[in-house]
Amino acid sequence: MTDIIVIGAGPAGLTAAVYACRAGKSVLVIEKGGFGGQITYSPKVENFPGNQEISGMELAEQFTDHAIAMGAELTVGTVEKIEEANGIKRVVCDDGETYEAKAVIVATGARHRLLGLDREEDLIGNGISFCAVCDGSFFEGQDVAIVGGGNSALQEAILLSEVCKSVTVIQNLANFTGESKLVDILTKRSNVTCHFNTVVTSLLGADELTGITVKNSESGEESTLAVNGLFVAIGLVPETEAFADVLPLNKWGYADIGEDCKSTVQGIFAAGDCRSKAVRQLTTACADGSVAALAACHYIDEM
Ligand SMILES: Cc1cc2nc3c(=O)[nH]c(=O)nc-3n(C[C@H](O)[C@H](O)[C@H](O)COP(=O)(O)OP(=O)(O)OC[C@H]3O[C@@H](n4cnc5c(N)ncnc54)[C@H](O)[C@@H]3O)c2cc1C
The missing domain is CATH 3.50.50.60 (FAD/NAD(P)-binding domain)
Known part of the structure; x- marks a missing residue:
């Protein structure tokens, strides 16, 4: 034994x-x-x-x-x-x-928690990250998106907005669920755009992430975002x-x-x-x- x-x-x-x-x-x-x-x-x-x-x-x-x-x-x-x-x-x-x-x-x-998209696991470390504290600086001066709307996602988005060229926040609900104080800080940042009622539908790029497609669940409209990084903060x-x-x-x-x-x-x-x-x-x-x-x-x- x-x-x-x-x-x-x-x-x-x-x-x-x-x-x-x-x-x-x-x-x-x-x-x-x-x-x-x-x-x-x-x-x-x-x-x-x-x-x-x-x-x-x-x-x-x-x-x-x-x-x-x-x-x-x-x-x-x-x-x-x-x-x-x-x-x-x-x-x-x-x-x-x-x-x-x-x-x-x-x-x-x-x-x-993963988004459940094709090739998501292959792109972890090649554009997909779960940790802005750890990986945010690798995207300095670049365009990134973050999925989520709770406190973790808001904190990570604020951190990313300090080093990245642009940060697009993608939230599947009509509002953020995190603290209003964090929402205030984030939404005042000039390089941050927020998409509500929106989900990521696919990941673009072969070996490295080059973009994502997103869909607005209310209008059904689909669009493509060119991003180097996608931070997943959904728990x-x-x-x-x-x-x-x-x-x-x-x-x-x-x-x-x-x-x-x-x-x-x-x-x-x-x-x-x-x-x-x-x-x-x-x-x-x-x-x-x-x-x-x-x-x-x-x-x-x-x-
Ligand atoms: C992309 C990424 C980047 C990160 N960067 C940093 C960083 O720069 N700095 C930092 O400090 N932290 C970073 N972290 C966080 C850090 O990796 C974790 O905090 C740390 O690994 C936690 O260690 P752990 O041993 O508790 O758990 P884990 O690292 O999750 O290890 C648990 C292990 O248990 C195994 N296991 C689970 N269930 C079972 C089972 N039933 N039977 C047998 N085995 C099982 C798993 O396979 C796994 O290998 C990062 C995390 C990720 C995902």
Whole structure:
């Protein structure tokens, strides 16, 4: 039996693996997709301390290599549930593979809600972005559009308007749903245009985004916008559905647990973007990974 199973090999999970290995525990990390998590989508990261500029893929490789070098075992699998009997956690994958551990850290992150358009996933990092703070400067002096009308979209649009030539905000409803203060700031910007009752219908460009088509749902009118960047800010979907039995979830589906990363079920911890928190970034994910790992080690030592 492994001491600690970490579900998810993103920055939180791989940091947890490093800390738990250093504390002398055996660690198995189970990952359903690419090792490194969401950051592999980012062409350039400029806010991870120690690296003035690094590609997300390279950073992901560094996280992964570090965890392996410390002694963590990594495997591919999609975890579909965690069972518990007599204090032993059984982690069950969708192919029937089952692993046992004394403690489990859920570090499954959150995925950005997509528009559901053809080639959308291929263009992530090649014109499509989910993070103006991270990627806005790559579009300095260029034309961009942003989809969404809540607080996140408004904040991102304001930020983009400070660096981009033009920002077109596309909202499917008749109004913005975010705070009026943000709406006031945004709509006073001379380089911002807002389209209401409008949806994006297709993405243009082969390897890189060159434009989008939009449709007004009231008039039925379709038009084309030439943009270099499309920011999608229509919410995040936490990857927690499979863990509702062992993690308290808030109404948005995030693990509703505090900074100590401890679930209400003993020996289960949650770290990173899957947890309810204000800031979802690399640094906060890594911070959670370390907190969860040390808490899991302490739990095992007290067993
Ligand atoms: C395009 C883009 C650019 C970004 N740029 C920056 C930036 O410049 N700076 C910054 O600080 N942050 C940036 N971020 C945010 C940052 O990537 C996240 O905050 C961080 O990756 C969260 O780490 P995490 O480990 O909590 O989750 P994730 O990175 O989401 O990792 C979770 C992992 O768990 C896996 N998983 C999920 N469910 C299961 C399951 N059931 N079984 C097994 N595995 C599972 C997933 O496949 C994933 O690999 C960016 C995000 C994106 C998408």
